[in-house]
Amino acid sequence: MIDPIVLARVDALQMKYLSALDRRDLASWLDCFAAEAGYVCITRENHDAGLPVALMMDDTRARLKDRVKFVNEVWSGTFEDYATRHFVQRLDCKESGKDRYDVLTNFMVSYTNRRGGSEILVTGVYEDSMRIAGANAHFISKRAILDTVTTPRYLVYPV
C-alpha cells in the first residue's frame, strides 16, 4: 500500500506535466524531469516488436533541453499550431527503490484539427519512473507508448 501522501505527490507531478503540455509551456515541461532523466515517445508497434526507433527520443538532459529549442526556436512560426488536452488515469504505482516509484498511467490526448474541430491525437500508456523525495518530485524516466500507430498529423509537442 503506497502512502496516500506519496500518491498525491505522484499525481501532482503528473498534473504539472500535463498542464505544462496543454499550456504549450516547454520550459515547465522540462522542469518535470530530474537531471539524469530521459523521455521517449514510441509507438506500441515498435515497442512490442522490440524495434527501438521512437517518435521522440530524449535520452539525456541535453536532449530534453534541445527538444525545447526545437519547438520554441527552430520550428516556431512554420508549423500549424494545435491545442491539446491530456486526460489520464493512473493504473498502478509501485515502490521500486528509495524514494522511487514506477507508475503506469493511461492517457488520451485530444487536439484541435485544421478545420477547428476536436479529434483524438493519440492514446496510450505512460510507463514512468519517478523520484518522490519529500515535496520534490521529478520524472527519472518517462516512456509514452502510443497505441496510435499512425498519427493523424505530425507531432510538434511531446505527449
Add this chain to the structure above:
Amino acid sequence: MPDTEVSVRWPARYNTIPKDVFHRRDVYEAELSRIFYGPEWHPLAHVSEIPDKGDFKTLQIGEAPVLVVHGDDDKLRVFYNSCPHRGTQLQICARGHAKEIECPYHRWLFNLKGDLVGAPGLNEFSASFKKEDFGLRELRSGEFAGLVFATCSDQAPDLDEFLKGTKDYLTKALGGDGRLKLIGYQKTIYGTNWKEYGDNEGYHPPLLHRAFRLLKWQGGQGSNGVTEHGHKVMEAEVQRPQPGFLDDHSLVEFRDTSTPPRSIIVSFWPMTTIVKHMDVINVRYAFPLSPDDTEVHYAYFAHQDDSPELLQHRVRQASNLLGPSGFISLEDGAVFSRVHAGSRSLGTVAFQKGYADKPLQAPCFVAQNDEASNLIRWEHYRKSMGFARD
C-alpha cells in the same frame, strides 16, 4: 482497371501546373487507375523487414491492399491481400509470420507461394472450378538491393528499365550492399495531395529548414536530377554542422566511417522515397488515402555490420532528425498541408528556380538548389493522365 474520361485544362506554359489536379476527386480516381494501378513499379518492402521464411508485410499500392511474403523457397512474392474467393482481407497486421495463409471466412488455405491448398466443401463447387484458377493473385515483382518492387500492370517496363538512372544512388542509400537490419517505423498522415507530398525540391531546404542556419550547416557540392521515368535523384556532400546551437551535438554527428558523409535521395515516381542522410537509412513508403490525405510509413534501418555504438547512434538520429517530428524535417509536413490548403484557391502554380523558359529533357540535372527538374515529373504525369496542353 475501368477508367472514366477526365478532362483537365493544362496551361501551355511548361513551368505551370493547374491547381485543380490537387483537389478533384475525378482526377484522383483516374490517377489510381492510370498511375498507381498503371505501368509503374512501387517499392513495398526491404527484405530486412521480412527476413525469415514465412514473414509477411501488408501495405497498399494506391488504395489496393497488398501482401509481401517471404516464401519457403526464399523468394519474395507480392499478392493482393484479398482472398480470390470472396475478396476477404487475408492478413490484417502490418507485419507478421505465418506458415500458410488462411482466409478466416470460409477457411480456404493457401501456401506461401499463393497456391490454393484446400477449401472446405470443394466437392460441391461448380464443375468448372479448378484449384489452379484460385491461387492468390500475384503481382509482377522484382528486387534490387534488397528492396522489393511490384506493379499492378502488365504494361509496365521491366524493373531494370524502370530503375534506369537510380541504381547507383539506391545502392549507396541502402548501405552499400543492402545488408540492412530493421530498427523501426514512424507512421503519419499528411493533410496533402500525394503530388504535393512528392513535389519537394532542392530550392527549399536552406530557406524552410531553420535548423540548417542555426547549426551554421552549409551544403556541399552535389547533383540534383530527374530520370526518364520521373524518379528524382540527389547526391550531395554534407559538411559537418558546427557545434554551439545544440546542447547535445552528438545528434548531428557522422559516425559511420564506412561511407563518405553524403546525403543521397532517390524519390521514385510516383511516391516512395529512399533517404540516406547523416547516419540515417530511411525508406518512406507512401500512398494516397484520398485527394486530401497522404499516408507515409518511415522505415528505418541499420547496417548488419554496425557496432552496438553505431546502431544506437542510428536509433537516436532516426528518432529525432528526419521523421515527421524530426529536428530538420518537421517543417516539410507543415508545408505539405499548407500548400494543399492554399492550392484550393484555384488557378496555377509555377516552378521558377532553374527554369530557362524552355521544356526540359530527361534525364535532366539542375543546380542543387533548383526546383525546375520537377517539371520532368509533371510532364510524365501529364502524359500518363492523357491531359493535353492548351
